[in-house]
Amino acid sequence: xxxxxxxxxxxxxxxxxTAGGTREPIDPVRFIGNHSSGRMGFAIAxxxxxxxxxxTLVAGSNDHLKTPAGVARRIDVGSTNDxxxxxDSYYDDCDLVIKSAAVADYRSAHPAANKIKKSxxxxxxxxxxNPDILYGLGQRKAHQVLIGFAAETTNLIEYGTAKxxxxxxxxxxxxxxxxxxxxxxxxxxxxxxxFPDGSMEKLEKMDKEDLAAVIVERAAAILAKKNx
Ligand code: CTP
Ligand code: CA
Numbered sequence: 001x002x003x004x005x006x007x008x009x010x011x012x013x014x015x016x017x018t019a020g021g022t023r024e025p026i027d028p029v030r031f032i033g034n035h036s037s038g039r040m041g042f043a044i045a046x047x048x049x050x051x052x053x054x055x056t057l058v059a060g061s062n063d064h065l066k067t068p069a070g071v072a073r074r075i076d077v078g079s080t081n082d083x084x085x086x087x088d089s090y091y092d093d094c095d096l097v098i099k100s101a102a103v104a105d106y107r108s109a110h111p112a113a114n115k116i117k118k119s120x121x122x123x124x125x126x127x128x129x130n131p132d133i134l135y136g137l138g139q140r141k142a143h144q145v146l147i148g149f150a151a152e153t154t155n156l157i158e159y160g161t162a163k164x165x166x167x168x169x170x171x172x173x174x175x176x177x178x179x180x181x182x183x184x185x186x187x188x189x190x191x192x193x194x195f196p197d198g199s200m201e202k203l204e205k206m207d208k209e210d211l212a213a214v215i216v217e218r219a220a221a222i223l224a225k226k227n228x
Contacts, residue, residue, distance in 0.1 A: 007050060007051060007052060008051070008052045009051040009052065009216065009217065009220040010048055010051040010052050010053035010096070010216065010219075010220055010223075011051075011052035011053075012052070012054075013052075013053045013054070013095040013096060013223065014053070014054045014056070014090075014093060014094040014095050014096075015048045015053040015054065015055050015056070015094065015095065015096045015097075015098065016055075016056045016058060016087060016090050016091065016094050016096070016097045016098070017041055017044050017045040017048060017055060017056070017057050017058070017097075017098045017100065018041060018058045018059075018060070018083060018087060018097075018098075018099050018100060018101035018103075018133075019036075019038045019040070019041020019042050019044070019045065019057060019058070019059050019060065019062060019065075019100055019101055020036050020037075020038035020041060020059050020060035020061050020062035020101055020102070021033050021034040021035070021036035021038075021060045021061040021062070021101065021102045021103075021104075022034075022060045022061070022077070022078070022079055022080045022082075022083055022101065022102070022103050022104045022130075023060070023061050023078050023079060023104075024079050024080065024104050024106070024107035024108055024130075025078070025079065025107075025108065025111045026108045026111055026112065026116070026125060027111060027112040027113075027114065027115050027116045028112075028113075028114065028115055029115050030115075030116070031078075032104065032107075032108070033061055033104070034061075034102050034104065034184070035102075035184045035185060036060070036061065036062070036101070036102035036184050037062060037063045037065075037184060037185055037186075038059060038060070038061070038062025038063060038065050039062075039063070039065070039187065039208050040100045040149075040189060040208050040211070040212070041057070041059070041062075041098075041100035041101060042057070042059075042062065042065045042068055043068075043208045043209045043211070043212035044098050044100060044212040044215055044216065045057040045068050045071050046068030046069070046070070046071070046209075046212065047209075047212040047213045047215070047216040048096075048098070048216050048219075049068060049069065049070030049071050049072070050070060051216050051220065053096075054072045055070070055071045055072050055073075056072065056073050056074075056075065056090050056094070057071050057073070057074045057075070058074075058075050058077055058083055058086045058087055058101070059074055059075065059076050059077065060076075060077055060078070060083060060101050060102075060103075061078075079104075079107060080103050080104050080107060080130040080131070080133070081107075081130070081131070083101065083103065083133060084131055084133045084136070087099075087133055087137070088133075088136070091137060091140075091144070094144060095143070095144060095145065095223060096144065096145045096146075096147070096219055096223060097134075097137060097144060097145070097146050097147065098147045098215065098219065099133070099134050099137075099146075099147065099148050099149060100149045100173075102151070102184065103130065103133060104130055105129065105130055106127035106128060106129055106130060107127065107128055107130050108125055108126070108127060108128070109125075109126040109127060109128040110126065132167070134146070134148050134167045134169075135166065135167050137167075138166075138167040138168030138169060139168065141168055143226070145170045145171075145219060145222050145223050145226060146167070146168065146169045146170050146171075147169065147170060147171045147172070147173065147215070147219055148163060148164070148167055148169045148171075148172050148173070149172070149173045149174075149175065150163050150172055150173070150174045150175070151175050151177045151183065151184070152174065152175070152176060152177065153176070153177055153178040154178075156174050156175075156176045156192065157174065157192070157194070157200070159174075160172050160174035160192070160194050161194055164194050164195075164196060165196075169196070170195075170196065170222050171193055171194070171195055171218060171219070171222060172193070172194040173191050173192075173193060173215060174191065174192045174193075174194055175189060175190065175191055175192075176190060176192075181205045182205070187207055187208055188205050188206060188207055188208065189205070189206065189208050189211050190203070190204070190205045190206075191203050191211055193215075193218060201218075
């Protein structure tokens with residue numbers, strides 16, 4: 001449970017949390033998506049709201065999750081470009097972005113205007129690269145604190161560190177999704193926090209709700225240090 005002093009950790013701070021997956025349309029009735037449940041991001045939004053923040057939850061596809069109590073606004077989005085537009089519109093005067101969404105790296109290059117009819121034995125879709133939302137935020141970072149996620153199956157620390165640097169982040173939550181009890185589905189996660197000074201914090205397997213509370217605590221500490 002939260003202690004009393006934690007409830008004001010993010011008082012007066014504007015926080016954007018992205019959660020869930022993005023869906024890329026291929027025609028009016030179909031999409032390419034992923035198995036993100038949205039649980040990690042919704043738990044972070046809840047924890048940040050509990051800590052006193054003004055929370056904007058940008059929600060992609062998820063397991064029909066309810067908006068957590070205290071979240072100021074929720075924006076439901078479909079594609080990566082939709083998510084980018086929503087995040088960008090709140091970015092300039094926000095204090096903290098926590099980007100837990102599972103974003104599609106590619107979209108259909110030419111979504112069909114009408115439902116695709118079946119014909120040949122194989123169907124080839126040409127995909128176009130999506131913009132990297134978080135990279136874009138890192139490029140125009142001013143006073144904001146940026147926290148990203150990385151789900152990896154190999155070379156967790158190496159790949160995570162590369163993402164932390166490339167995207168100009170203040171903290172990266174790296175998950176080994178090949179480990180039991182971690183990942184997209186399920187209610188637990190196993191995370192290692194990576195920081196720009198090269199330090200690391202390896203956490204035990206824990207409930208996504210508990211991990212969310214720890215992430216919010218670290219985010220508040222980074223914000224406090226920045227504003228000294
Ligand atoms: N991300 C994003 N926009 C994208 C892709 C990823 O904002 N188009 C964000 C995710 O929300 C996450 C972080 O970047 O916080 C890392 O996502 P991940 O998929 O692990 O890394 P990528 O940079 O996409 O690299 P790759 O998938 O090749 O490992
Ligand atoms: Ca990716």
